[in-house]
Amino acid sequence: MAKRDDRIITSVYLTKEMCSQIDKMADRGHISRNEQIRRYIEKGLAVEGYSQDIDLIAGIIRQEVQAVYHIEDIRAVVEQQANRIAKMHMKSGKVDAAAFFLLVKVLMNVAHEGTEEQFDQMLSEAVALGVDYMQKKDFQINSFLADSGSLRRIADKL
Structure with a gap:
Protein backbone atom coordinates (compact mmCIF):
# COMPACT_ATOMS: atom_id res chain seq x y z
CA MET A 1 0.00 0.00 0.00
CA ALA A 2 1.20 3.53 -0.79
CA LYS A 3 2.43 5.89 1.90
CA ARG A 4 -0.18 8.12 3.48
CA ASP A 5 1.10 11.26 1.73
CA ASP A 6 1.11 9.47 -1.70
CA ARG A 7 -2.61 8.70 -1.53
CA ILE A 8 -5.48 10.70 -2.98
CA ILE A 9 -8.99 10.44 -1.64
CA THR A 10 -11.68 10.12 -4.29
CA SER A 11 -15.36 9.27 -4.32
CA VAL A 12 -16.82 6.47 -6.36
CA TYR A 13 -20.55 6.07 -6.89
CA LEU A 14 -21.75 2.46 -6.90
CA THR A 15 -25.13 0.89 -7.37
CA LYS A 16 -26.56 -0.95 -4.39
CA GLU A 17 -26.04 -4.24 -6.21
CA MET A 18 -22.38 -3.45 -6.98
CA CYS A 19 -21.78 -2.37 -3.38
CA SER A 20 -23.37 -5.58 -2.10
CA GLN A 21 -21.19 -7.72 -4.38
CA ILE A 22 -18.04 -5.84 -3.35
CA ASP A 23 -18.95 -6.22 0.33
CA LYS A 24 -19.41 -9.99 -0.13
CA MET A 25 -16.02 -10.27 -1.84
CA ALA A 26 -14.39 -8.15 0.88
CA ASP A 27 -15.96 -10.28 3.62
CA ARG A 28 -14.62 -13.46 2.01
CA GLY A 29 -11.13 -11.95 1.93
CA HIS A 30 -11.47 -10.42 5.41
CA ILE A 31 -10.66 -6.95 4.08
CA SER A 32 -12.47 -3.62 3.94
CA ARG A 33 -14.70 -2.48 1.11
CA ASN A 34 -12.15 0.21 0.22
CA GLU A 35 -9.33 -2.34 0.04
CA GLN A 36 -11.48 -4.58 -2.20
CA ILE A 37 -12.20 -1.64 -4.52
CA ARG A 38 -8.46 -0.77 -4.64
CA ARG A 39 -7.65 -4.38 -5.59
CA TYR A 40 -10.22 -4.32 -8.39
CA ILE A 41 -8.79 -1.05 -9.68
CA GLU A 42 -5.24 -2.50 -9.58
CA LYS A 43 -6.40 -5.61 -11.46
CA GLY A 44 -8.16 -3.46 -14.05
CA LEU A 45 -5.07 -1.35 -14.57
CA ALA A 46 -2.91 -4.47 -14.86
CA VAL A 47 -5.26 -6.02 -17.43
CA GLU A 48 -5.26 -2.81 -19.46
CA GLY A 49 -1.46 -2.77 -19.30
CA TYR A 50 -1.31 -6.41 -20.43
CA SER A 51 -3.57 -5.74 -23.39
CA GLN A 52 -1.36 -2.82 -24.43
CA ASP A 53 1.68 -5.08 -24.06
CA ILE A 54 -0.01 -7.76 -26.16
CA ASP A 55 -0.72 -5.22 -28.90
CA LEU A 56 2.90 -4.06 -28.76
CA ILE A 57 4.24 -7.64 -28.92
CA ALA A 58 1.88 -8.54 -31.78
CA GLY A 59 3.08 -5.47 -33.67
CA ILE A 60 6.72 -6.44 -33.16
CA ILE A 61 6.06 -10.01 -34.33
CA ARG A 62 4.16 -8.77 -37.39
CA GLN A 63 7.01 -6.38 -38.20
CA GLU A 64 9.64 -9.12 -37.88
CA VAL A 65 7.66 -11.59 -39.98
CA GLN A 66 7.25 -8.99 -42.69
CA ALA A 67 10.97 -8.17 -42.48
CA VAL A 68 11.90 -11.82 -43.02
CA TYR A 69 9.05 -12.87 -45.32
CA HIS A 70 8.27 -10.05 -47.71
CA ILE A 71 4.64 -10.30 -48.74
CA GLU A 72 5.41 -9.32 -52.32
CA ASP A 73 8.05 -12.07 -52.59
CA ILE A 74 5.60 -14.65 -51.26
CA ARG A 75 2.91 -13.42 -53.64
CA ALA A 76 5.32 -13.65 -56.60
CA VAL A 77 6.31 -17.24 -55.75
CA VAL A 78 2.70 -18.32 -55.24
CA ASN A 83 0.57 -20.16 -63.32
CA ARG A 84 2.68 -23.31 -63.66
CA ILE A 85 -0.15 -25.49 -62.33
CA ALA A 86 -2.67 -23.78 -64.63
CA LYS A 87 -0.44 -24.47 -67.66
CA MET A 88 -0.04 -28.11 -66.63
CA HIS A 89 -3.81 -28.37 -66.22
CA MET A 90 -4.33 -26.95 -69.71
CA LYS A 91 -1.90 -29.50 -71.16
CA SER A 92 -3.75 -32.29 -69.39
CA GLY A 93 -7.07 -30.97 -70.70
CA LYS A 94 -5.75 -30.93 -74.27
CA VAL A 95 -4.52 -34.51 -73.97
CA ASP A 96 -7.85 -35.60 -72.44
CA ALA A 97 -9.80 -33.97 -75.26
CA ALA A 98 -7.55 -35.56 -77.88
CA ALA A 99 -7.99 -38.99 -76.26
CA PHE A 100 -11.75 -38.51 -76.14
CA PHE A 101 -12.02 -37.64 -79.83
CA LEU A 102 -9.58 -40.41 -80.78
CA LEU A 103 -11.77 -42.89 -78.90
CA VAL A 104 -14.85 -41.57 -80.72
CA LYS A 105 -13.07 -42.00 -84.08
CA VAL A 106 -11.93 -45.54 -83.19
CA LEU A 107 -15.44 -46.48 -82.11
CA MET A 108 -16.87 -45.05 -85.32
CA ASN A 109 -14.47 -47.19 -87.35
CA VAL A 110 -14.95 -50.35 -85.27
CA ALA A 111 -18.65 -50.21 -84.42
CA HIS A 112 -20.34 -50.87 -87.75
CA GLU A 113 -22.97 -53.09 -86.13
CA GLY A 114 -25.22 -50.34 -84.75
CA THR A 115 -27.03 -47.52 -86.41
CA GLU A 116 -25.85 -43.95 -86.42
CA GLU A 117 -28.63 -43.12 -83.97
CA GLN A 118 -27.43 -45.82 -81.54
CA PHE A 119 -23.88 -44.51 -81.80
CA ASP A 120 -25.04 -40.94 -81.10
CA GLN A 121 -26.97 -42.15 -78.06
CA MET A 122 -23.95 -44.10 -76.79
CA LEU A 123 -21.76 -41.02 -77.26
CA SER A 124 -24.15 -38.69 -75.41
CA GLU A 125 -24.50 -41.19 -72.53
CA ALA A 126 -20.70 -41.46 -72.31
CA VAL A 127 -20.42 -37.67 -72.13
CA ALA A 128 -23.11 -37.57 -69.41
CA LEU A 129 -21.21 -40.21 -67.42
CA GLY A 130 -18.02 -38.18 -67.84
CA VAL A 131 -19.75 -35.09 -66.48
CA ASP A 132 -21.14 -37.12 -63.57
CA TYR A 133 -17.65 -38.46 -62.85
CA MET A 134 -16.15 -34.95 -62.82
CA GLN A 135 -18.80 -33.80 -60.33
CA LYS A 136 -17.87 -36.47 -57.79
CA LYS A 137 -16.05 -35.38 -54.66
CA ASP A 138 -12.43 -36.47 -54.15
CA PHE A 139 -13.35 -38.94 -51.41
CA GLN A 140 -15.88 -40.63 -53.75
CA ILE A 141 -13.51 -41.16 -56.67
CA ASN A 142 -11.38 -43.95 -55.19
CA SER A 143 -14.35 -46.11 -54.19
CA PHE A 144 -16.03 -45.41 -57.55
CA LEU A 145 -12.97 -46.56 -59.50
CA ALA A 146 -12.33 -49.53 -57.20
CA ASP A 147 -15.83 -50.95 -57.80
CA SER A 148 -15.11 -52.80 -61.06
CA GLY A 149 -18.55 -54.43 -61.08
CA SER A 150 -20.25 -51.06 -61.05
CA LEU A 151 -17.93 -49.75 -63.76
CA ARG A 152 -18.73 -52.77 -65.92
CA ARG A 153 -22.49 -52.28 -65.47
CA ILE A 154 -22.18 -48.60 -66.41
CA ALA A 155 -20.11 -49.48 -69.49
CA ASP A 156 -22.62 -52.18 -70.52
CA LYS A 157 -25.40 -49.58 -70.51
CA LEU A 158 -23.55 -47.67 -73.21
Whole structure:
Protein backbone atom coordinates (compact mmCIF):
# COMPACT_ATOMS: atom_id res chain seq x y z
CA MET A 1 0.00 0.00 0.00
CA ALA A 2 1.20 3.53 -0.79
CA LYS A 3 2.43 5.89 1.90
CA ARG A 4 -0.18 8.12 3.48
CA ASP A 5 1.10 11.26 1.73
CA ASP A 6 1.11 9.47 -1.70
CA ARG A 7 -2.61 8.70 -1.53
CA ILE A 8 -5.48 10.70 -2.98
CA ILE A 9 -8.99 10.44 -1.64
CA THR A 10 -11.68 10.12 -4.29
CA SER A 11 -15.36 9.27 -4.32
CA VAL A 12 -16.82 6.47 -6.36
CA TYR A 13 -20.55 6.07 -6.89
CA LEU A 14 -21.75 2.46 -6.90
CA THR A 15 -25.13 0.89 -7.37
CA LYS A 16 -26.56 -0.95 -4.39
CA GLU A 17 -26.04 -4.24 -6.21
CA MET A 18 -22.38 -3.45 -6.98
CA CYS A 19 -21.78 -2.37 -3.38
CA SER A 20 -23.37 -5.58 -2.10
CA GLN A 21 -21.19 -7.72 -4.38
CA ILE A 22 -18.04 -5.84 -3.35
CA ASP A 23 -18.95 -6.22 0.33
CA LYS A 24 -19.41 -9.99 -0.13
CA MET A 25 -16.02 -10.27 -1.84
CA ALA A 26 -14.39 -8.15 0.88
CA ASP A 27 -15.96 -10.28 3.62
CA ARG A 28 -14.62 -13.46 2.01
CA GLY A 29 -11.13 -11.95 1.93
CA HIS A 30 -11.47 -10.42 5.41
CA ILE A 31 -10.66 -6.95 4.08
CA SER A 32 -12.47 -3.62 3.94
CA ARG A 33 -14.70 -2.48 1.11
CA ASN A 34 -12.15 0.21 0.22
CA GLU A 35 -9.33 -2.34 0.04
CA GLN A 36 -11.48 -4.58 -2.20
CA ILE A 37 -12.20 -1.64 -4.52
CA ARG A 38 -8.46 -0.77 -4.64
CA ARG A 39 -7.65 -4.38 -5.59
CA TYR A 40 -10.22 -4.32 -8.39
CA ILE A 41 -8.79 -1.05 -9.68
CA GLU A 42 -5.24 -2.50 -9.58
CA LYS A 43 -6.40 -5.61 -11.46
CA GLY A 44 -8.16 -3.46 -14.05
CA LEU A 45 -5.07 -1.35 -14.57
CA ALA A 46 -2.91 -4.47 -14.86
CA VAL A 47 -5.26 -6.02 -17.43
CA GLU A 48 -5.26 -2.81 -19.46
CA GLY A 49 -1.46 -2.77 -19.30
CA TYR A 50 -1.31 -6.41 -20.43
CA SER A 51 -3.57 -5.74 -23.39
CA GLN A 52 -1.36 -2.82 -24.43
CA ASP A 53 1.68 -5.08 -24.06
CA ILE A 54 -0.01 -7.76 -26.16
CA ASP A 55 -0.72 -5.22 -28.90
CA LEU A 56 2.90 -4.06 -28.76
CA ILE A 57 4.24 -7.64 -28.92
CA ALA A 58 1.88 -8.54 -31.78
CA GLY A 59 3.08 -5.47 -33.67
CA ILE A 60 6.72 -6.44 -33.16
CA ILE A 61 6.06 -10.01 -34.33
CA ARG A 62 4.16 -8.77 -37.39
CA GLN A 63 7.01 -6.38 -38.20
CA GLU A 64 9.64 -9.12 -37.88
CA VAL A 65 7.66 -11.59 -39.98
CA GLN A 66 7.25 -8.99 -42.69
CA ALA A 67 10.97 -8.17 -42.48
CA VAL A 68 11.90 -11.82 -43.02
CA TYR A 69 9.05 -12.87 -45.32
CA HIS A 70 8.27 -10.05 -47.71
CA ILE A 71 4.64 -10.30 -48.74
CA GLU A 72 5.41 -9.32 -52.32
CA ASP A 73 8.05 -12.07 -52.59
CA ILE A 74 5.60 -14.65 -51.26
CA ARG A 75 2.91 -13.42 -53.64
CA ALA A 76 5.32 -13.65 -56.60
CA VAL A 77 6.31 -17.24 -55.75
CA VAL A 78 2.70 -18.32 -55.24
CA GLU A 79 1.61 -16.63 -58.46
CA GLN A 80 4.44 -18.30 -60.38
CA GLN A 81 3.45 -21.72 -59.05
CA ALA A 82 -0.25 -21.07 -59.72
CA ASN A 83 0.57 -20.16 -63.32
CA ARG A 84 2.68 -23.31 -63.66
CA ILE A 85 -0.15 -25.49 -62.33
CA ALA A 86 -2.67 -23.78 -64.63
CA LYS A 87 -0.44 -24.47 -67.66
CA MET A 88 -0.04 -28.11 -66.63
CA HIS A 89 -3.81 -28.37 -66.22
CA MET A 90 -4.33 -26.95 -69.71
CA LYS A 91 -1.90 -29.50 -71.16
CA SER A 92 -3.75 -32.29 -69.39
CA GLY A 93 -7.07 -30.97 -70.70
CA LYS A 94 -5.75 -30.93 -74.27
CA VAL A 95 -4.52 -34.51 -73.97
CA ASP A 96 -7.85 -35.60 -72.44
CA ALA A 97 -9.80 -33.97 -75.26
CA ALA A 98 -7.55 -35.56 -77.88
CA ALA A 99 -7.99 -38.99 -76.26
CA PHE A 100 -11.75 -38.51 -76.14
CA PHE A 101 -12.02 -37.64 -79.83
CA LEU A 102 -9.58 -40.41 -80.78
CA LEU A 103 -11.77 -42.89 -78.90
CA VAL A 104 -14.85 -41.57 -80.72
CA LYS A 105 -13.07 -42.00 -84.08
CA VAL A 106 -11.93 -45.54 -83.19
CA LEU A 107 -15.44 -46.48 -82.11
CA MET A 108 -16.87 -45.05 -85.32
CA ASN A 109 -14.47 -47.19 -87.35
CA VAL A 110 -14.95 -50.35 -85.27
CA ALA A 111 -18.65 -50.21 -84.42
CA HIS A 112 -20.34 -50.87 -87.75
CA GLU A 113 -22.97 -53.09 -86.13
CA GLY A 114 -25.22 -50.34 -84.75
CA THR A 115 -27.03 -47.52 -86.41
CA GLU A 116 -25.85 -43.95 -86.42
CA GLU A 117 -28.63 -43.12 -83.97
CA GLN A 118 -27.43 -45.82 -81.54
CA PHE A 119 -23.88 -44.51 -81.80
CA ASP A 120 -25.04 -40.94 -81.10
CA GLN A 121 -26.97 -42.15 -78.06
CA MET A 122 -23.95 -44.10 -76.79
CA LEU A 123 -21.76 -41.02 -77.26
CA SER A 124 -24.15 -38.69 -75.41
CA GLU A 125 -24.50 -41.19 -72.53
CA ALA A 126 -20.70 -41.46 -72.31
CA VAL A 127 -20.42 -37.67 -72.13
CA ALA A 128 -23.11 -37.57 -69.41
CA LEU A 129 -21.21 -40.21 -67.42
CA GLY A 130 -18.02 -38.18 -67.84
CA VAL A 131 -19.75 -35.09 -66.48
CA ASP A 132 -21.14 -37.12 -63.57
CA TYR A 133 -17.65 -38.46 -62.85
CA MET A 134 -16.15 -34.95 -62.82
CA GLN A 135 -18.80 -33.80 -60.33
CA LYS A 136 -17.87 -36.47 -57.79
CA LYS A 137 -16.05 -35.38 -54.66
CA ASP A 138 -12.43 -36.47 -54.15
CA PHE A 139 -13.35 -38.94 -51.41
CA GLN A 140 -15.88 -40.63 -53.75
CA ILE A 141 -13.51 -41.16 -56.67
CA ASN A 142 -11.38 -43.95 -55.19
CA SER A 143 -14.35 -46.11 -54.19
CA PHE A 144 -16.03 -45.41 -57.55
CA LEU A 145 -12.97 -46.56 -59.50
CA ALA A 146 -12.33 -49.53 -57.20
CA ASP A 147 -15.83 -50.95 -57.80
CA SER A 148 -15.11 -52.80 -61.06
CA GLY A 149 -18.55 -54.43 -61.08
CA SER A 150 -20.25 -51.06 -61.05
CA LEU A 151 -17.93 -49.75 -63.76
CA ARG A 152 -18.73 -52.77 -65.92
CA ARG A 153 -22.49 -52.28 -65.47
CA ILE A 154 -22.18 -48.60 -66.41
CA ALA A 155 -20.11 -49.48 -69.49
CA ASP A 156 -22.62 -52.18 -70.52
CA LYS A 157 -25.40 -49.58 -70.51
CA LEU A 158 -23.55 -47.67 -73.21
